Structure formats: C-alpha cells, structure tokens
Amino acid sequence: MVHIGRQHIRDGVLTVRQQKTGTVLAIPVHPDLAAIIAATPIGHLTLLVSQTGKSYGANDFTDQFRSWCDAAGLPKRCVFHGLRKSALTRLADAGCTTHELAAISGHKTLSELGRYTKAADQARLARAAMERIGNGGVKPEPGAVSKSLSQLEKKLG
Numbered sequence: 001m002v003h004i005g006r007q008h009i010r011d012g013v014l015t016v017r018q019q020k021t022g023t024v025l026a027i028p029v030h031p032d033l034a035a036i037i038a039a040t041p042i043g044h045l046t047l048l049v050s051q052t053g054k055s056y057g058a059n060d061f062t063d064q065f066r067s068w069c070d071a072a073g074l075p076k077r078c079v080f081h082g083l084r085k086s087a088l089t090r091l092a093d094a095g096c097t098t099h100e101l102a103a104i105s106g107h108k109t110l111s112e113l114g115r116y117t118k119a120a121d122q123a124r125l126a127r128a129a130m131e132r133i134g135n136g137g138v139k140p141e142p143g144a145v146s147k148s149l150s151q152l153e154k155k156l157g
Helices: 031-039 058-071 082-093 098-105 110-117 122-133 144-156
Strands: 013-017 024-028
Touching: 024 098, 082 098, 082 110, 082 122, 098 110
Parallel strands: none
Antiparallel strands: 013 024
16 A cells, blocks of 8 residues: 555556555545545656655555544544455445456455445445345235234233
8 A cells, every 4th residue: 555656546546456466456446535646746756655755664654644633533443454344344335246246346255245245334235235136026915014012012011
C-alpha cells in the first residue's frame, strides 16, 4: 500500500503485485479515489508521503496511522490493516460474490477471505438469499401466522 503511486494506475486500473503472495491484482480505481489522486500534488513516486515528503516504510506508516487514530480518540482496535477488513466487509454487504472479493483482496482461499468478511451484514444477506427463491408459490392461510402466535402467547403467558 505504501509503495503505490501513479505509475501503478493505467486507464483507471490499479495494478499491483502483492508483497506477501506475489499475486498480481488489477483493480478498477473508484471514481472518488481517482478524484483524490488527481487533486494530490505530483512530485513523488508514492501517493502516501510523510510530512518530510519521503515515502513511508510499512511500519512507519502503521505507526503514523496509530498516531492519527489516537489523536482522533479512536479505540485501539482501529488499526491500518483494519481498513482492508472494512473494505471487504463493505463489498460483501454490497452483495459482491466471494470470487469478486478475492479478485480485489488477492486472498487465495475462501477460509482466509471468511476471516475478513464475517462481519458482513448477515441479516441483509439472508434476506437477499430468500428473495432469490421467492416464496415458491406457498401462501399461508389468512390468519394462520397470527393464530400460531396467539397460541404461543397463551402458552408463555
């Protein structure tokens, strides 16, 4: 992340090689990010630079991010790596498939990806899944549900 610069973006696509796995990722740049990059002063190979104008080392940026979180009064669980998890969770919440998520994150296995997306909105995803199958033509009898609830209330009450 700290090594990314304009040279990695061509025709609106960010192409990077993951340091850990060597996987090459080609990710479309979101229009909001493209606008921010376009407004960022040119003059350095990396987009993220320190106050002195030098590139960050990975640990240096992580430490600086922690300082910014502390200054903002954010809890200790807010860490730089958490942005990746947050992005994947937002994409999962938006209905992206696991293959789409892996194409962006570079995860090689679904179990790895699962660690990052387990916070996805389970209730929303469950509703979306049920909407896909519809009600299958099954229509409850009028009052059947409320009748069952009334009986349950009597038993509990």
